Amino acid sequence: MTSRTYTCAIVGTGAIAGAHARAIAALPARARLVGAVDVEPDRVAAFGAEWGVSAHPTLADLLADRRPDLVHLCTPPGTHLSLALECLAAGVSPVVEKPPVLSLADLDRLRAAEAEAGVPVATIFQHRFGSGAVRLRRLLAEGALGRPLLASADTLWFRDDDYFAVPWRGKWELEGGGPTMGHGIHQFDLLLSVLGPWSEVSAVAARQARPTDTEDVSAALVRFDSGAVATVVNSLVSPRQTSRLRFDFEHATVELEHLYGYSDADWRLTPAPGAPDPTPAWGSDPVGVPSGHTAQLAAVLDALDEGRTPPVSTADTRMTLEFVAAVYASAFTGRVVVRGEITEGHPFHAGMAGGGAPWPPRRSGPSDSRVGRTT
Incomplete structure (x- = not known):
């Protein structure tokens, strides 16, 4: 097995980004953090200063400045698909926090892009x-x-x-x-x-x-x-x-x-x-190995060293x-x-709510204890 040091970047510098940065730092001979991205300038600047890496306003800016081996997507779930597709188009492997996308339709689109790019995607299920x-x-x-x-x-x-x-x-x-x-x-x-x-x-x-x-x-x-x-x-x-x-x-x-x-x-x-x-x-x-991002990142790097699909693959994720x-x-x-029933055209393939939850949209108000089952 040939071992190398993989360069990594983090997109989204909120709370979970620290877990990814610490995992990279825990494997110094195998991984190196080289950049960070966030739409909030002060936050990404502080994160970049803390970890000694370059700070960027967009993923496109990061990819234009340097080409990491892995990009860890730590943004809100609704942004994961577009960012992962941007990584694949650049030939870079996305490492995506859970949930990786919002629907099976999105995951099927991601898997098709992965196959076309010939670049693997890994989902974080540590x-x-x-x-x-x-x-x-x-x-x-x-x-x-x-x-x-x-x-x-x-x-x-x-x-x-x-x-x-x-x-x-x-x-x-x-x-x-x-x-x-x-x-x-x-x-x-x-x-x-x-x-x-x-x-x-x-x-x-x-x-x-x-x-x-x-x-x-x-x-x-x-x-x-x-x-x-x-x-x-x-x-x-x-x-x-x-x-x-x-x-x-x-x-x-x-x-x-x-x-x-x-x-x-x-x-x-x-x-x-x-x-x-x-x-x-x-x-x-x-x-003696606790669950966590370090254990999964080590497994991802092992797979890359051996020429295998890194875990957790999009097939497993599906x-x-x-x-x-x-x-x-x-x-x-x-x-x-x-299993196998929810395919293209099924109401719950395009979104987890299907045609809509059986309770009204609400952001505040009294408790609503009705169960989510209709007849």
Whole structure:
């Protein structure tokens, strides 16, 4: 394997940009930050001074000044597609924060541009890359855990009304959705990376309390091609915050509880009575790698060094984003949605709200607890 140092730039210097900058700095022999972009001059100037890199007002200006290997897109979700297409046209790989785009139609357009440019796109789903998740997928593939039977993924977070004062938050056309799209996606993407292809979804969604156009709660019942069944709950109204996953296999229960990132200490394995004990295998390598942007960036650079498609590929991303669309489609129509159903021409292919949420647009006012299911 040939290793090199990759140059990186960051577009959008808000809060999440710091996680990307720290990940690059944590891999000094392999990655180097060379530039930053933001439409707010003072903010990008301060970010550039903090990290010792050039500051630019636009992506076009950055690309004219230098040609980085990777451009990390840390802007609001509604801007991701146009910026990623601009990167691909310049022959530069975009590394896109979640959610990567606002719809399956946008993702299909991005995948077509990726294929035409011959330049890979990676989506940030950093929970796949902690050593606990890597080990879990390996042991499942090796048969040490037996068949997956039942699972759950709960993202129970709390965001107050002031959180939605940011203009792009809580709007379908700018954020793409609520906690199903922008918050719980981390947990259930990890669930999907372990359990593989899902086959059907039945869901509800509700706007329970927050001044938002989107849902603030959703819940889904999911069936997988393997026969496993799972529940997925996403919330922004839960005062005791937690991110929780549980997998019940034939030979063991594997649990993870954390909030915004996990370490090996956050995992727990309970052997099934009378079954082969997978505990010794659970303690094997890899160990000691927390989930986060550094772990995923290292995996991206490994793939580039080896000439492989970097994770998380647009093909992997599509299965997760199709799941998001299926949750909304089921919640808003009252139907079970099967994988592969939402294609061009389907109301939920062009946007996660389909023909519109079953509650009126609203940015303020009293609570509205009607569930997002129509008959």
